[in-house]
Amino acid sequence: xxxxxxxxxLTIYRPGVADADDPEIAEALSLxxxxxxxxxxxxxHCARQNVLREKLRQVAPPAALREQxxxxxxxxxxxxxxxxxxxxxxxxxxIAFARTARGILFAPQSHRPSASQYPG
Amino acid sequence: xxxxxxxxxxxxxHYGPLYQFAFSLxxxxxEACDLTQQTFYIWAAKGHQLRDISKVKTWLFTTLHREFxxxxxxxxxxxxxxxxxxxxxxxxxxxxxxNQLDSEQLLEALSHLDEVYRAAVVLFYLEDYxxxxxAQVLDIPLGTVKSRxxxxxxxxxxxxxxxxxxx
Numbered sequence: 001x002x003x004x005x006x007x008x009x010l011t012i013y014r015p016g017v018a019d020a021d022d023p024e025i026a027e028a029l030s031l032x033x034x035x036x037x038x039x040x041x042x043x044x045h046c047a048r049q050n051v052l053r054e055k056l057r058q059v060a061p062p063a064a065l066r067e068q069x070x071x072x073x074x075x076x077x078x079x080x081x082x083x084x085x086x087x088x089x090x091x092x093x094x095i096a097f098a099r100t101a102r103g104i105l106f107a108p109q110s111h112r113p114s115a116s117q118y119p120g
Numbered sequence: 121x122x123x124x125x126x127x128x129x130x131x132x133x134h135y136g137p138l139y140q141f142a143f144s145l146x147x148x149x150x151e152a153c154d155l156t157q158q159t160f161y162i163w164a165a166k167g168h169q170l171r172d173i174s175k176v177k178t179w180l181f182t183t184l185h186r187e188f189x190x191x192x193x194x195x196x197x198x199x200x201x202x203x204x205x206x207x208x209x210x211x212x213x214x215x216x217x218x219n220q221l222d223s224e225q226l227l228e229a230l231s232h233l234d235e236v237y238r239a240a241v242v243l244f245y246l247e248d249y250x251x252x253x254x255a256q257v258l259d260i261p262l263g264t265v266k267s268r269x270x271x272x273x274x275x276x277x278x279x280x281x282x283x284x285x286x287x
Contacts, residue, residue: 012269017248051218053245058223061139065153069131069160076164 003038006031014053015046130167131160134180137247141181144242145188147231155191159184181247181257185239192235221283229279237272244269 001009006028013019013029020026032042138159142152162183170179230238239258243249249257255265 008270011273012244012251012266014244014248018250022251048218049245052226053248055218055221055223055226056144056242056245057140059140059143059227061136061143061156062149062153065139065156066131066135068153069135069157070128072157073127073131073160073164076161 001027001031003031003035006035006038007041010042010045013045014049016050127160127164130163130176130180134177135160137177138180138184140246141242142184142188144227144230144246145185145235145239147227151191155184155187158187162187177247178253178256181243182259185257188239218280221280225283226280229276229283232279233272233275237268237275240265240268241272241276244273 009024009028010032013025020029032038135156139152139156142155143149146152146155159180163180167176167179170176230242233241240254243254243257251262251265251269254269255262258265260268
């Protein structure tokens, strides 16, 4: 590996992250220690990476976003729970209605005496 | 009640970085908010399927990225253009001049990167994700992550050399 190849590989190196665990990067890093020009480049590269990382993390989410997510979730949960209750009540009512209807329609005929059985 | 608290805790921990990721991808506040909300909506519906609780963050980032790609596909207004191969040295942007840029200018430069590279580069800087984790979030092989990062960073640094710090 020469200095140019090492720079190419170290393009994706970030200080403070476990990037050196990657064997290719570890090899390139070992070259940094023995090459003063590469070492200077590497120091600048690390400083640049740190600055870019910091800049990108400065983007702040809107203040209300968190509350909005939580309140919408709560509203959805309440609506789902209401739907569940309505479905449950509907199901219970349907079962009760079916039982009542069955009772009326299929109940055994009673053996009440007819009027003709009581002469006079 | 416990589930509500759990949901709120997941939101509290991750909504900031997720919004930053979404905003870096879309460069639009409303779209970024929508994507973040949609991600938590999916989490509320399907999060219980996740067995390993330590993977929540990766799960959320993967979901947000999928939603972003899905929305882009529906819009079909971002044709994929391959960058030229990144060859040669990384363009030398002095750290001091990078320091003078503000986040807005960095995001502007990022927005000129092809989407394919942008997501990898943002995860690389924003979350200190390892190459393997970036591969998981983007659902691509490790080698592809490295090549996308190399090309994306090369292009980003090219773009940054042309940006003049605000006075």
